[in-house]
Amino acid sequence: MRRTFVESQDGLILLGAGPVGRANFSAARALASRVIAADGGARRALALGVMPEAVIGDLDSLDSATRAALPEGSVHRIAEQDSTDFDKTLRHIAAPFVIGLGFWGARMDHGLAALNVLARHPDRRCVLMGGREVCFLCPPELDLALRPGTRVSLFPLGPVEGESEGLEWPIGGLKFAPDGRVGTSNRAPTGRVRLRFTAPRMLVMLPAGALEAAVRALAPGAVPPAALGG
CATH class of the missing domain: 3.40.50.10240 (Thiamin pyrophosphokinase, catalytic domain)
Structure with a gap:
């Protein structure tokens, strides 16, 4: 049975490790106050001055300094390598909508992989924002x-x-x-x-x-x- 690490009655912001413009982040925060991160997106959250409630992924991009700054119990490792961290995170959260930043715009392969995740999970209401x-x-x-x-x-x-x-x-x-x-x-x-x-x-x-x-x-x-x- 798939475990849900974060369940919310309100929308969630999901941060990836790619570039996140402050204007885009502010626009997302106007609609959803809770922030979670996919693996290395935790470093992006801290750089934006926000402590993510949870960090989900295979953790291969989570550096030791960032991990040490995170609250105990907030990091959730999913070891399998057959999916992206965006996919792993989207599968293990529940919310009426998700705004994803840092997944689209920096690299074409990452962007295409993120669109593939949207197609594989049509039940998840997720908006990707980039540029x-x-x-x-x-x-x-x-x-x-x-x-x-x-x-x-x-x-x-x-x-x-x-x-x-x-x-x-x-x-x-x-x-x-x-x-x-x-x-x-x-x-x-x-x-x-x-x-x-x-x-x-x-x-x-x-x-x-x-x-x-x-x-x-x-x-x-x-x-x-x-x-x-x-």
Whole structure:
């Protein structure tokens, strides 16, 4: 039976070892106050002035100085080498949504591996944030409230079809595939977008400023009231 190391009624911030901009971290903190780390992401958390509640991974990137600074009982080692630390951590936490930083943007191979994890765990509502973008796996139905004119890019991780309302270029009747049709650089003229897909295989990519809109769409009712309208 899979053990859950962190269980939360509110959203969680999950830090990886990659670069994390302070502006992005502040935007995430406005929506979720609890911070955990995947392996070497603990060092990133301390550099940002935050003590992670838990550190999960195979611990091959956790240096001795960082480990010594962590509270007793907060480090959880998962020895298997068949998955990334992001995968290990996402599997062993439970929350209405997760905002992942430090997993996407520094290295292409790490970024692609993180997207693979999203595809393998469609039950987890996780938004990856890096640089100027946020990215998440679209559930079968999604209702987004964006600023008018927001860019909405779609990229399939497998064969999938869908329908849309509110996109400048509707997607109904199109057959998407990683080696075929993709849907990058679409737009939401009025800001309101509804998406429906035949399977959880479509990535949605939005500007970083749409983080709250993405979280509210993925986990309705889970965003703290103080963050609404931000």
